[in-house]
Amino acid sequence: MDFSQLEDADPSCADGSRVFYEREVPFELRSVDGLETPEEVGTLEAVRVKICVQGPDGAYTNVKIELCSESNLFFHYTHDLDTAAYAALQEGQRLMVDFKDYPAVIQRNLNNCIKQPHAFLAVLVMQKTGGARLDFIQNMEYKFVELLSIDLDSTPEEATRAHVTYRYNAMKGRLALCQARLADVNALVKIKNPSLLLQLKNEERSRKGVRSP
Structure with missing residues (x-):
């Protein structure tokens, strides 16, 4: 990335x-x-x-x-x-x-x-x-x-605001890149090993306390 x-x-x-x-x-x-x-x-x-x-x-x-x-x-x-x-x-x-x-x-x-x-x-x-x-x-x-x-x-206040804006945008940009990377991995696992993807999703639901459909 x-x-x-x-x-x-x-x-x-x-x-x-x-x-x-x-x-x-x-x-x-x-x-x-x-x-x-x-x-x-x-x-x-x-x-x-x-x-x-x-x-x-x-x-x-x-x-x-x-x-x-x-x-x-x-x-x-x-x-x-x-x-x-x-x-x-x-x-x-x-x-x-x-x-x-x-x-x-x-x-x-x-x-x-x-x-x-x-x-x-x-x-x-x-x-x-x-x-x-x-x-x-x-x-x-x-x-x-x-x-x-x-x-x-x-x-100075103006420079501080510029730093705050940069840090916010940088964090937002990194989050978007990570989400895009996660979507790519999910798509690859879905093609190569669909059962593994289903297992990972079920484990994620279990951690969140959500029952599998």
């Missing part, structure tokens, strides 16, 4: 970017109002993280990180930086990697949060004014160590 046409419509790639990484990652969500201290304990939620890059492999010119959630369609944050902006981040965070390795560093931290959720944490602190900060933290048993912290901006 070819999903390339759906992927071509992705607004994340409208600026010439391509998807480097995309997965759901367990995040702890905390909120803060102004200069107040963030909540000590947040809510755990699966957040879909997408890393997009521009430029050839090994010589990226731009890296963009997007956060969205299936539980809240209008939850959308963006971290977007080029080589110049990365230089400031590198100095502030004392990072030892070049810009070309930055996407892989973020990917590794995200995967650690998936594979070892008790040892590695992704904490998103959301400002009610719109911005957010993503902290990658390692639990060292006797203390918590902050590995990396990046700032994100709340995605």
Whole structure:
């Protein structure tokens, strides 16, 4: 099944970017109002993280990180930086990697949060004014160590709507493709082995609690 046409419509790639990484990652969500201290304990939620890059492999010119959630369609944050902006981040965070390795560093931290959720944490602190900060933290048993912290901006409403529309259409398109594929399989089984098709339909009726005619 070819999903390339759906992927071509992705607004994340409208600026010439391509998807480097995309997965759901367990995040702890905390909120803060102004200069107040963030909540000590947040809510755990699966957040879909997408890393997009521009430029050839090994010589990226731009890296963009997007956060969205299936539980809240209008939850959308963006971290977007080029080589110049990365230089400031590198100095502030004392990072030892070049810009070309930055996407892989973020990917590794995200995967650690998936594979070892008790040892590695992704904490998103959301400002009610719109911005957010993503902290990658390692639990060292006797203390918590902050590995990396990046700032994100709340995605503008118009762009967020474009992402919501894309996700809805992509899901609708995938469903249509799956239904078409299922119809093809049913037609093939009906020709090759009609009794098997009847058996499958009876089993499906049994699961749904419907008696066979």
